[in-house]
Amino acid sequence: MPPINLVENSRSSTEPLLSEAELERYSRQLQSETFGGQSAQRRLRSASVAVSRCGGVGGTCAMLLARAGIGKLVLAHGGRILRENLNRMHLAYTEDLNRPYTEAFEEKLRAINPEVELTSIAQNIGEDNVDEFVSGADIVADGAPLFEERYSMNAEAVRRGKPLVSGAMYDLEGYVTTIVPGETPCLACIYPVRPDYWTDAHVFPVLGPISTIVGAVMAMEVIKLLTGTGETLKGHLWRIDLQQNWARQFTVKRRQDCIVCGSALN
Amino acid sequence: MPRVYIPTVMRKCVDGKSSFEVSGQTVGEVLASAYRAFPALAAEVLDKDGRVKPFIAVFINSTSLHDIENTARVRDDDEVHFVPAIAGGLD
Numbered sequence: 001m002p003p004i005n006l007v008e009n010s011r012s013s014t015e016p017l018l019s020e021a022e023l024e025r026y027s028r029q030l031q032s033e034t035f036g037g038q039s040a041q042r043r044l045r046s047a048s049v050a051v052s053r054c055g056g057v058g059g060t061c062a063m064l065l066a067r068a069g070i071g072k073l074v075l076a077h078g079g080r081i082l083r084e085n086l087n088r089m090h091l092a093y094t095e096d097l098n099r100p101y102t103e104a105f106e107e108k109l110r111a112i113n114p115e116v117e118l119t120s121i122a123q124n125i126g127e128d129n130v131d132e133f134v135s136g137a138d139i140v141a142d143g144a145p146l147f148e149e150r151y152s153m154n155a156e157a158v159r160r161g162k163p164l165v166s167g168a169m170y171d172l173e174g175y176v177t178t179i180v181p182g183e184t185p186c187l188a189c190i191y192p193v194r195p196d197y198w199t200d201a202h203v204f205p206v207l208g209p210i211s212t213i214v215g216a217v218m219a220m221e222v223i224k225l226l227t228g229t230g231e232t233l234k235g236h237l238w239r240i241d242l243q244q245n246w247a248r249q250f251t252v253k254r255r256q257d258c259i260v261c262g263s264a265l266n
Numbered sequence: 267m268p269r270v271y272i273p274t275v276m277r278k279c280v281d282g283k284s285s286f287e288v289s290g291q292t293v294g295e296v297l298a299s300a301y302r303a304f305p306a307l308a309a310e311v312l313d314k315d316g317r318v319k320p321f322i323a324v325f326i327n328s329t330s331l332h333d334i335e336n337t338a339r340v341r342d343d344d345e346v347h348f349v350p351a352i353a354g355g356l357d
Contacts, residue, residue, distance in 0.1 A: 057354070147353050169354035171274040191351040195321035197275065204354040211354070237323070239349060243274075244284055248347065250325045253333065 015042045022115075026069050040227035045071045047226050048117075050137035052076035052125045052153065054105050056088035056206060057167050057174075058143025060215025061222070063090050065141075066109045068223060072117040073109065074136050077101040078124040088208040125149045130156045139225060140164040141218050142187075145204070147194035151260075154179070154187040158261045165221045165233075167214040171205045172242040174214035177252065178221045178233040181261060185252045188260040190237065210242050268344040270300050272307075275350055279306035288346075293326055294336030296346060311348060321351040 018026070018038055022045075029035050036043075049070055051062045054077045062073055081089075081096045081104055096104040102120035109118055125133055125144065134140055134156040142153050142164055150166065157164040157179065164179040166187055179186050217238065224230040233249075240247040256262050267287040272280050280286065281304075288303065290296035301308035313319050324331040325347045326340070 145353050147351070150353055168352045170352040173274055173352070174354070175349065175352070190323060192320045195319075195351045198351070198353055204352070206354055237349065239347070241271075241284075248325075248345075249328060250323070250330065250347065250349065251328050251333075252323075252330060 015046050018042065018045075022069070025113075029068065034229055035223075036227045036229045040229065041069055043226050043228075044069045044223065047139070048072035048074065048137045049139050049141055049222055050074040050076070050133050051141040051143065052121075052133065052149065053144050054091065054101065055085060055143065055145075056208065056211030057169060057215045057218070058141060059089050059091045059105065060212050061141045061143060061165075061167070061218040062105070062109065063112060064216055064219035065222060066113045066116045068219070069113070070116060070222075072119070072137075074119045074121070074133060075102055075105055075109075076121040076123065076125050076129070076133050077105065078122060088206055088211045090212070125152055127152060134160055134162060138162065139222050141222060142166040143168075143215065143218070146200075147198060150187060151194070155260050157181060158186050163225055165218045165225075167218040169204070169206060169210045169214045172207060172210050173240065174210050175237050175239040176214060176217045176221065176233055177237045178225065180225075180234055184234045185254045186258060186261040189255040189258045189262075190252050192255075192259070207242075210240075213240060213242070267342055268296050268340050268346060270296075270346040271348070273348055273350055275352070276307065276310055276348060279310045280304045291339060292336065293331070293334055293338045293340060296340055296344075297324075297336075300346070323349040323351075325349065 026041050051058045054062050054075050080098050080100055081092045091105045091108040100122055102122045106118050130152045140153055140157050142150055144150050158181045161181045167176040224232045237250045237252050267289055269285050269287050271285045288296050288299040290299050311322055318324055326334050327345055
């Protein structure tokens with residue numbers, strides 16, 4: 001399936017102008033010379049982003065997109081809030097312990113921006129729900145802690161020609177890449193197989209600042225894809241090390257023999 | 267000398283170092299030096315056929331090891347980065 005051109009296909013030209021309340025809420029980003037003004041804001045408002053999961057990384061992404069004025073968020077996250085989540089999740093408070101993740105997330109996102117349309121899937125992404133998850137969105141944001149989920153989202157995004165912003169972290173390191181099917185490598189091009197050391201979702205240490213930074217960069221990638229402004233991380237793997245205080249950008253390329261996008265887009 | 271950067275998940279293989287310098291005039295020599303200095307790193311990175319495991323990306327500066335010849339010359343300020351696949355998000 002050919003990749004979707006988000007900027008050209010934007011529905012913003014048929015969207016109503018920004019209201020007085022929107023002009024005030026988004027006034028500081030509308031001031032930015034690189035953001036793209038009211039037309040960019042309307043593109044955000046007309047767009048839908050699917051995020052899974054929605055914890056330290058994905059939750060930060062979802063939160064910042066809500067604050068920026070995204071039109072719709074599709075959230076996918078199974079289970080209930082644990083005390084160990086509270087060191088990094090911006091959408092969960094102590095009072096939310098044992099609540100379903102999506103219930104607490106929706107509540108916080110509505111409080112942040114009641115204009116954002118919210119849809120939740122109270123499950124983690126797998127083969128039985130990835131179609132529903134990806135089909136309802138313009139872009140997918142991947143912050144899942146298991147490779148099975150990541151590969152599932154990657155494959156479906158490639159199949160549907162939808163951009164996917166993938167962010168991950170471990171301890172005080174993280175990376176982000178932006179995948180546009182047919183144009184950039186997909187996740188399976190970069191990492192064709194799951195690492196043998198990633199046995200479950202509890203293997204990784206994490207501090208809030210690193211998951212926040214990764215999620216924030218993901219949100220900015222989504223904004224850049226939707227507005228057409230700035231340089232994205234298409235074809236690049238951006239890596240940061242907060243312990244050593246450095247960041248690097250690596251070039252990544254499509255693999256013609258990729259089992260996901262090598263044949264699917266021929 | 268070129269510097270090799272080691273991610274947290276692999277630092278147990280290199281006495282806890284986050285980076286170290288290695289000698290070598292080419293990409294191949296630099297990598298061989300690193301593996302000789304730290305055999306545990308070689309065991310972590312390479313499969314039984316001596317190829318880099320598919321879930322580990324290696325970059326010379328910004329270029330993937332897939333896209334550079336082993337005989338390519340390196341400079342003293344060049345960097346080698348091992349970037350294993352990670353998936354930290356939320357459980």
